[in-house]
Amino acid sequence: MTTHATLVRELKTLRKGRGVHAGRIVDRVGTALAAACGITRADGPAAVRQKLVSRLTELIEQLPEDLHFAARAAFGLVPDVRHPLYQERVNWVAAAIDRDSRTVRRRVDEAVDQLAELAATTTPRDAAGWHTAELSVAVVLDQGQPEVLERYQVVIDGDGVDKLEFASVFPVRRRDVDVHLLYGGTLQDRSSAVERPGFTLLPAEPLTRGDTHDFAIRYRLSNRDAMHPCVLHVPERPCEVFDLRVRFEHDRKRLVRTFDGVLQRSDAEPSGTQHAVDRAGEIHLRFRRLLPGLLYGARWGGSVLCSARRAS
Known part of the structure; x- marks a missing residue:
């Protein structure tokens, strides 16, 4: 499996449940995503979560503007949207932008694909x-x-x-x-x-x-x-x-x-x-x-x- 495909799979795993706010966050991060975020084995849960939030926020800023909102909500990066399930966050975005949930899911999938490409080809700013x-x-x-x-x-x-x-x-x-x-x-x-x-x-x-x-x-x-x-x-x-x-x-x-x-x-x-x-x-x-x-x-x-x- 290519690095891009691996990152897509690991990002889709991360967006499930509470996203970046999930419990046992260390176990939710795959090896490819960890490398892209600068996460090491020495990092504890707080450091892992901080690096995930920082790197995902940085990458989402580089997406086309129409994908920003859906991508941030999908991973739990919108402060007012801490729903425990991914589908609940999708429904919230759909209501906020007056679109159906299928449209939002397509946008999130497109964002995930582009995020994987960015994560594989760019260096963290830090x-x-x-x-x-x-x-x-x-x-x-x-x-x-x-x-x-x-x-x-x-x-x-x-x-x-x-x-x-x-x-x-x-x-x-x-x-x-x-x-x-x-x-x-x-x-x-x-x-x-x-x-x-x-x-x-x-x-x-x-x-x-x-x-x-x-x-x-x-x-x-x-x-x-x-x-x-x-x-x-x-x-x-x-x-x-x-x-x-x-x-x-x-x-x-x-x-x-x-x-x-x-x-x-x-x-x-x-x-x-x-x-x-x-x-x-x-x-x-x-x-x-x-x-x-x-x-x-x-x-x-x-x-x-x-x-x-x-x-x-």
């Missing part, structure tokens, strides 16, 4: 140390030296975070680009022979849980040929919003292929959606609730460095 609230990228291609501006707003999920590691969202050889930190700390270059410059940002002071931190990087490329025709972001940690703007040379007929959460495969090119630039020669894309390991961004020409296999 373990990651920080996550990205918003990454805004502006690419300017209508001048002799292309420029890229990356602005980050990150949220700290642990205590004592004194460095943030990240890489550029576009492929370029380090010797072909001038990098300048506009604000947010001190920048250390950790690029080697890789196709994307990598950096470590050192904030002025260590950051603690709940802090937000902003920083911005400007890249100025040596010439037009140095800019490969793509911005492809494969996040290593959760990202709530990725805002991308690309300005071309008033090429109104240009078509751009965009990727919104595409699974990378080594044996095939990723599927995407065609978009036309606007009358000003620009394209503006906004991606939400990005998942680690999936592909987001745009490609406007052919390049081996713009393949999905190289995007990360």
